[in-house]
Amino acid sequence: MAHIIIVGSGLGGMTMAFEMRADARPGDRITVVSNNPKFHFVPSNPWVAVDWRKREDIEVEVGPVLEKRNIDFIPVGVKRLHPERNQLELDDGRFLDYDFLILSTGPKLAFDEIEGFGPQGHTQSICHVDHAVTAEKSWQDFVADPGPIVAGAVQGASCFGPAYEFTMIMETDLRRRKIRDQVPMTFVTAEPYIGHLGLGGVGDSKGLMESMFRSKHIKAICNAKVSKVEAGQMFVTEHDDEGKPKKEHVLPFKYSMLLPAFKGIDAVFGIEGLTNPRGFVLIDQYQRNPKYPNVYAIGVCVAIPPVEVTPVPTGTPKTGYMIESMVTATSKNVRAALDGREPTEKATWNAICLADFGHGGAAFVALPQIPPRNVNWFGEGKWVHVAKIGFEKYFMHKIKKGSSETFYEKFILDAMGIMKLKGK
Template identity: 60%
Template sequence: MAHIVILGGGVAGVSAAYEVREALGKAHKVTVVSKAPYFQFTPSNPWVAVKWRTKDDITVDLASTLPRHGVDFVHASAEKVLPEENKVELSTGGPIEYDYLIIATGPELAFDEIEGLGPEGFTSSVCDVEHAVKGASKWEDFCANPAPIVVGAVQGASCYGPAYEFAMIMDTDLRKRKIRDKVPMTFVTAEPYVGHLGLGGVGDTKGLLESEMRERHIRWITNAKVDKVEDGKMTVSEHDEDGKVKKAHELPFGYSMMLPAFRGIPAVRDVEGLVNPRGFVIVDKHQRNPKYPNVFGAGVCIAIAPLEATPVPVGVPKTGYMIESMVTAIAQNLKEIVAGKDPTHEGTWNAICLADFGDGGVVFIAEPQNPPRNVNWSSSGKWVHLAKIAFEKYFLRKIRKGTTEPYYEKIVMQTLNIGGKLKSK
């Protein structure tokens, strides 16, 4: 009997648990270790931050859910991964031993790299549901006393969709409250242009997102480096194409949400051969670490090189559809490995994203994620907002029911078909 330990209880971790359980059968043991006692549907965090959702709406208790589907659960933080010894030291005291390890922890949020950034400083976050809940209370206070907003993503960030989403969702909520006219809004991003997304743009994301922000009267600053954040003020350096500072900005704000840069979690950082200098897990085309072949990586925690050099550092996103394909590849490769065969499965690493804007949205497909691409398409419309709501519902159902059905592929493609028909009428 093999023991497969999965670090992380998010989209990658829980999906991996279900797929590995199905692929290997009951003869093998699967254990999920998570520092959070619940699964959270991270794409809904922007809704939580404006109180369109609650924490309970988008979370699933892991201790009562995973065992029903043949997966053991340990509520603990991974303190140190020891791949030479095939074990992980846990915050609860003793180590957990494994035959195969899947690292699916997501990232550590590097708020400390910029003075004053983050929930412990002066900006909010939608990267974690607890941050979104905290931001929601600030949002209500802000709406009682409207002032300027600064929103976006700092240098080194590798996930830009939620920044655009939250800017538009705030705009929509403020208009519903009839106070949008009292709130100047500035979008600050390390991207070289609006709609770059860490992907060099997808279809006409540049034109679509610029148009959306013009229509909503959102000013933007690109090639931006956040120098520091103080109470009510953000200092930003805007760079030219050669990476030289061309203008300094001091942006006042009454509310700010800035996505941070990511890095690998402390438990894997500095493990030579396992991670890159930033702490992200190194994997080959089979999602397997080259030095430690019984260690796999999936999701935001893995290392992917930046697409291109940019004036201000820009990371590469890992979208849900891509993560789902990584997980499937790992499960099928483990099935082959425990049977004494070589792994043959590879993730597709395509990108599909539904970005909700509160009363509309933008969708894009990049196949493969990095150009040149076989599919390079984007579109917009109110149907995207409805599709995102449906997708949230179905994915949470997947987690509760323990199904391995590929919802990112199935539901997203169905909604794209519906959207295409609606736009053609």
């Protein structure tokens, strides 16, 4: 019987474990390895950062959930992967042998690429629940003594939706506190225009988001590179359409949250044939690494080229729906390999996103994510807020009961269709 190791216990890793358990043979051993003993629902981090949720609302202990499904769990980080000998080296000195390895590590957050950037510097983050908790403490200090806000996503970032989401959530929270008039807001982004989203725009995302920013009095600087951050001020270079420096900005702030660029984690970084220069895992159409075909990868750690070349570098987002489709394809293909068959399953590279804005929200569907598309739709309304809350509850329920059911696409598309028809 085979030993299948899954690295990571996030959205992709947990879903992967449940589906692999359902598809594997009864005698196959499945082990999840993670440096975090708890799963947390990343899409809820913006709510935690303004105290609309507590971290305990979005966290689940991983070990007991996996144990119920006959899945082993090792809460220790991976120091280094040794694919040439089918081994993982753990932070505690142990070595684990595997027959199949599935990487669902998420990214390394590249705060170190910009001086003074990130939670160890002068800006906040919502990429991890630990960051969101720290951001919430700073938020409480900020609302007691408000001033300018700078939010957005830096050069090389690939996950733009949460930057818009958190910006609008902050704006909503400030209005509820009746102090919005005391807070100038500036959105700084590597995108060539507002609503690009790393996808070349979706539907009328550009027009709708630009209109929303105007109505909410949020200024924007696009084609932006952040050169450094100091206490209370950010140094930003705005570029023209050819990528040449156009204008220098020194932006004062009392609170700032900018999303970083991503890299591959140290455990796989620089392994020839496994990763690209940024450390993302190279895969074929069946989620397998071409050099090491018993190594698979899913989620944010996968190497995906940009949708298009932009004046300032931007990456391509990997949404939950895309990750879930990667999980299903990988599970089926590993089972095929266990049975001595060739893989046939391919992930559907589609992008679907719900972004809550506090009272309303925005949603997009890009099928597929790389144009030309069969579906290219962007919309907004109160129904998105309702759908996002519902999805959080459904997904937390799925994790707690260890369900292998894949419902991401069905839930979101049903929510979009039904709620939009009802005018919510």
